[in-house]
Amino acid sequence: MALYPFLCLVFCLTVSAEFVWKHHNNEELPLVLEEVHQKCPNISRIYALTEPSVCNVPLYVIEFSDTPGFHQPYKPEVKYVGNIHGNEVLGRELLLGLAHYLCDQYLKNDRRIRALIHSTRIHLLPSMNPDGWQLSTDTGGRDYLIGRYNNHSVDLNRNFPDLDAITFEFERQGINHNNHLLKDVTRLAAPLEPETRAVMRWIMSVPFVLSAAMHGGDLVANYPYDESKTGAPDSDYSASPDDDTFRDLATAYASAHADMASATRRGCRTTGADDSGSYNFGKQGGVTNGAAWYSLKGGMQDFNYLATNAFEITLELGCEKYPHAKDLSKEWERNREALLAYLWKAHIGVKGIVSDDSGFIQNAIISVVNITGPVPRPIRHDVTTGAYGDYYRLLTPGHYEVTASHPGYFPVSRVVTVPENQTSAHVLNFRLEPTTSWFDDEIGFGVYPHASRDAQPRIYKRSLYERVASTMLEDKDHKH
Ligand SMILES: *[C@@H]1O[C@H](CO)[C@@H](O)[C@H](O)[C@H]1NC(C)=O
Ligand SMILES: *[C@@H]1O[C@H](CO)[C@@H](O)[C@H](O)[C@H]1NC(C)=O
Ligand SMILES: *[C@@H]1O[C@H](CO)[C@@H](O)[C@H](O)[C@H]1NC(C)=O
Ligand SMILES: *[C@@H]1O[C@H](CO)[C@@H](O)[C@H](O)[C@H]1NC(C)=O
Ligand SMILES: [Zn+2]
Numbered sequence: 366m367a368l369y370p371f372l373c374l375v376f377c378l379t380v381s382a383e384f385v386w387k388h389h390n391n392e393e394l395p396l397v398l399e400e401v402h403q404k405c406p407n408i409s410r411i412y413a414l415t416e417p418s419v420c421n422v423p424l425y426v427i428e429f430s431d432t433p434g435f436h437q438p439y440k441p442e443v444k445y446v447g448n449i450h451g452n453e454v455l456g457r458e459l460l461l462g463l464a465h466y467l468c469d470q471y472l473k474n475d476r477r478i479r480a481l482i483h484s485t486r487i488h489l490l491p492s493m494n495p496d497g498w499q500l501s502t503d504t505g506g507r508d509y510l511i512g513r514y515n516n517h518s519v520d521l522n523r524n525f526p527d528l529d530a531i532t533f534e535f536e537r538q539g540i541n542h543n544n545h546l547l548k549d550v551t552r553l554a555a556p557l558e559p560e561t562r563a564v565m566r567w568i569m570s571v572p573f574v575l576s577a578a579m580h581g582g583d584l585v586a587n588y589p590y591d592e593s594k595t596g597a598p599d600s601d602y603s604a605s606p607d608d609d610t611f612r613d614l615a616t617a618y619a620s621a622h623a624d625m626a627s628a629t630r631r632g633c634r635t636t637g638a639d640d641s642g643s644y645n646f647g648k649q650g651g652v653t654n655g656a657a658w659y660s661l662k663g664g665m666q667d668f669n670y671l672a673t674n675a676f677e678i679t680l681e682l683g684c685e686k687y688p689h690a691k692d693l694s695k696e697w698e699r700n701r702e703a704l705l706a707y708l709w710k711a712h713i714g715v716k717g718i719v720s721d722d723s724g725f726i727q728n729a730i731i732s733v734v735n736i737t738g739p740v741p742r743p744i745r746h747d748v749t750t751g752a753y754g755d756y757y758r759l760l761t762p763g764h765y766e767v768t769a770s771h772p773g774y775f776p777v778s779r780v781v782t783v784p785e786n787q788t789s790a791h792v793l794n795f796r797l798e799p800t801t802s803w804f805d806d807e808i809g810f811g812v813y814p815h816a817s818r819d820a821q822p823r824i825y826k827r828s829l830y831e832r833v834a835s836t837m838l839e840d841k842d843h844k845h
Contacts, residue, residue: 384465386693388454388502391422391495397461398427398491405468408482410434414490414563419516422495424563427464430486437486438718438753439792441574441711444488444675445704446564449521449578449665451497452512455682455696456579460491462697463704477705484789485711488571493560494521506687509582515558522578523663524561526550528671529592530662543606543745547672554663564665565672573675574757575711577618578665581688583633583681584625585646586615591655591664591679603656605670606746612652613761614710615678619651621706623699626651633684655679674748676759709788714760715781716790718753719769721797725754729771729797736780737763757790769795 389397395411402409410433413423428434436442445463447456467487470478481487492498494515501512514520528546535542542549547569557565568576588611593601605611619625624647632645646653655666669677688696719729729750735742750756750769758767762785770776774797781793 384462386458386462386697387690388458388506388693389461390502391492391499394457394461394491394495395423395425398425398464401427401464401468405429405471407431408433408471409464409468415566416559416563418494418496418560419558420496420499424490424493424495424560426488426490426567428486428488429464429467429482431483432486436572436752438755439716440484440486441716441757441790442486442488442571443575443708443711444490444568444571444573445577445579446490446493446665447579448492448494448498450513450580450686451494451499451515452501452506452508452510453579453581453682453686454498454501454506455581455685455688455693456680457491457498458693459579459682459697459700459704460489462693463701464489464491466701480788481705481708485708487708488573490564490567493564501687509686515560517558519555519558521558521560522580522665523661524555524558525565525663525665525668526553526672527592527662529590529667532671533592533594541745544674544747545672545749565668568669568673568675572751572755573669573673574759575614575707576669576675576677577680577707578677579680579682581682581686582684583644583646584630584651584683585644585658585681586619586625586652587655587658587666587679587681588612588615588652589655589667589670589678591661591667593656593660597656597660599656599659601656601660602654603660604654606744607670607676607759608654609761610714610759611676611678613713614676614707614759615652616650617710618678618680618703618707621703622651625703670746674751674757710759711757712789713787714758714783714790715765715767715793716755716757717792717794718755719750719771719795719797720754721774721799725752726750726771726774726797727752727754729754729756729769729774729795731756731758732768732770733758733760734766734768735763736766741766767793769797771797773801774799 398411402411408429408431410428413425417423445460447460496516497512504511531546531549589605590603593603595601624630627647630647666677666679669675719726727750730747732747733744735744748756748758760783762783764782766778766780768776768778777795781791
């Protein structure tokens with residue numbers, strides 16, 4: 366992730382502090398971010414992803430945190446990604462507006478925004494597809510498809526490795542290997558585009574726990590899985606192990622939006638008074654399972670969930686893909702509370718640190734059984750600990766048995782109650798005991814040589830994220 370240190374030398378004299386609602390072009394976009402950073406240098410940082418777009422436009426991110434540039438244990442990381450389809454542009458402008466808003470409210474001592482920024486690391490990528498945006502804009506921004514794709518005519522939201530196929534196969538075979546599945550990919554359906562590769566490297570290298578990707582063309586919060594389990598093209602609900610949690614996350618956005626969840630609003634494709642036969646998501650709370658709407662392979666949402674610890678949903682922000690500039694500030698008002706409510710969702714469930722006598726344990730596995738109802742139900746999607754031994758397990762209110770495990774240690778389980786309306790995840794730390802030291806302490810097992818204990822890799826220095834990013838990503842795409 367290259368830093369962008371020299372922008373200021375060129376542009377600092379020309380920046381103005383007032384945010385204007387309009388369609389910002391690819392030259393103006395980094396200037397807007399730079400304005401925000403100038404106003405809020407202590408809580409923001411601008412960086413570009415590792416690779417630019419096909420037409421060489423950098424993919425800029427602005428980060429908000431009280432420790433910009435650094436992950437801190439107990440502090441969840443969240444991202445918003447806008448404009449993945451180049452002609453779906455509202456998310457791009459909302460994220461620029463959100464960047465200004467977070468900074469301005471922080472400076473005005475807005476207590477809620479200060480608490481959010483002090484407890485959360487927030488990354489905003491306003492445009493994942495600047496080339497598509499350019500084409501769409503140059504052709505008037507009215508077409509349903511022109512500008513959707515990147516400059517290689519590839520749909521970026523179909524270009525991610527299809528991990529759904531892998532997890533469905535494991536499910537069918539009863540194999541309980543349910544996370545970080547990128548290393549199980551044996552071939553890619555298509556070469557990775559530069560924008561896809563840049564975003565993959567990003568999501569594999571930052572320990573995100575929550576995310577949303579922004580689209581347009583309908584008004585609904587869509588949650589995993591996007592791919593059906595039977596191959597049906599539509600109307601085939603495809604539940605993930607975290608179905609309850611995903612529904613809760615999507616509902617958090619929809620119900621805080623002005624009318625996404627309104628049962629009385631009209632559906633986007635309604636022609637007359639009668640909207641039977643077309644989807645009206647307002648009548649179902651403003652949320653939908655992806656495959657229950659229509660099935661797609663290679664989407665970014667499911668990739669996040671199946672390749673990393675991040676839970677991602679997809680936001681369709683309105684019927685109009687390219688709204689008129691004069692409507693943008695109204696759209697901001699309609700989305701503002703939802704954008705903030707969703708960021709707070711990074712704080713639901715439990716979080717903590719897994720360690721042993723000598724330090725943090727990276728890549729420990731956190732598994733959860735839902736013991737709220739009469740029958741315990743395992744949630745077959747584990748999360749793993751990161752560089753500081755820290756984990757974040759998003760959960761809805763209820764009672765859970767949480768287990769931390771790692772090869773070479775005895776697993777430890779604890780029971781926890783997740784309350785409603787959390788603004789901070791319940792802290793649950795684990796101290797694991799190496800199996801070898803247990804043998805050392807037992808009379809009769811004293812013959813176990815200390816050498817074998819010392820040979821135990823106690824702390825894995827390289828994270829799963831880095832390992833996968835540096836090996837799988839590199840050679841897989843070169844084979845095609
Ligand atoms: C940034 O932090 C420094 C040192 O703590 C402080 O003096 C300065 O006022 C802060 N600037 C802003 C814009 O908050
Ligand atoms: C790629 O970009 C060039 C230069 O902007 C443009 O002329 C061309 O139409 C674009 N092609 C596609 C397929 O988007
Ligand atoms: C656990 O079970 C309860 C009761 O069935 C349910 O309300 C809750 O959403 C479940 N939690 C998760 C994370 O699935
Ligand atoms: C949680 O918030 C909702 C909505 O604000 C409220 O109706 C509910 O009573 C709250 N629950 C608790 C336990 O505070
Ligand atoms: Zn889209």
